[in-house]
Amino acid sequence: MSLFKGGAKALALAASAVLMASIPATAGSPFSALVGTWSGKGTARLEGGKSERLSCKGYYSGSGGSQLKLNIICANPSTKVELRSVLKYAGGRVTGTWEERTYNQVGTISGSADDSKLRLNIGGGALTGLLSVSLDDKTQSVSLSTQGSTLKGVSINFARGS
Secondary structure: OOOOHHHHHHHHHHHHHHHOOOOOOEOOEHHHHOOEEEEEEEEEEEHHHOEEEEEEEEEEEOOOOOEEEEEEEEEOOOOEEEEEEEEEEEOOEEEEEEEEOOOOEEEEEEEEEOOOEEEEEEEEOOEEEEEEEEEOOOEEEEEEEEEOOOEEEEEEEEEEOO
16 A cells, blocks of 8 residues: 555645635636636655655636635546535635545635635644645646645646646
């Protein structure tokens, strides 16, 4: 069994937060810039200093208003993670729930957003984490650190793609 498999729910949390990341302030809601398809590559940092490469796709739907639905699929040589989430935005705050379908995990997301940065807290069971997202018009740069998992962190670069 891969060390990464034990950190799948942390990757799911990371993926959920990643997909919330492209937040230029538009018409009072950050979600309008997200609707569509995203793809990216990155690295998962594991317990014991090991790392694994990631490949991810994200599919966002919604009106671009106060709610966003997403489906994210990330895979590497050791595992596949499928995340679904419903996110809400109001007055600079982001909240939501997530479900990781492969490993049957659930949790919450909360934090703040402005036009170039996201600061989020993620959780589910014994797992906690902090996520920082920097963005521009077409890309997202994500850094996640977690506690309570064999997955210690994730760095992913996303861009619009098919």
